[in-house]
Amino acid sequence: MPDLQHLLVFIAAGWLLNLTPGPDVLYIVTNSLRSGAKSGVVAGLGITAGCFVHVFAAALGVSALLATSATAFTVLKWAGAAYLLFMGVKLLFSRAPQAAADLQALARTKAPDTLRAVFMGGFWTNVLNPKVAIFFLAFVPQFIAPDTPDKALAFVLLGVLFxxxxxxxxxxxxxxxxxxxxxxAVQRGMHWLDRAAGAMFIAFGVKLALTENPSR
Known part of the structure; x- marks a missing residue:
């Protein structure tokens, strides 16, 4: 596990990433607008449940990759770095959010779903998205010290915390x-949050690209 300073950085980065408007946020917001705050909270819980699947699957992958060849590590490293850089550039040059009236119209185009359907929608949206798995593989290992004895366990603990x-x-x-x-006006202000998260994605991507194989 990282020391207290790096742990606080990890928590702050996680909060900033979760605050950034994106597909998950849009799913939560539209369900909340359509069926109330309770539906939005359930949507968020479904998304989180889907992320847990990726955390445990990625932990097994990270453990195996660190024990294999440098080629496998390099492929994963560049895939993760490319994804982080792509997301960072996308956020930096993203357009301003839709007007409130457009979001409300979007949310009301469908009939309200049951809470179970809302939860499962968020769950499968994440489980079936390979980009979520790549994100955890790219983001979490940067906070695991190279001399950590059980990297898979450290990955799981950090993933659960996230x-x-x-x-x-x-x-x-x-x-x-x-x-x-x-x-x-509030939605236009959130555009600057995209800029901050984009810069952070790019920084993590560059850091990952320069990372050496810890098993060497």
């Missing part, structure tokens, strides 16, 4: 969705 920390953020999006949707 997901647990996402619950209050996702719930906050659900509770604030209706208020945010009525205020275009």
């Amino acid at each position: 997901n647990v920390n996402s619950v209050p953020v996702n719930s906050g999006w659900a509770l604030a969705a209706a208020w945010m949707a009525r205020r275009d």
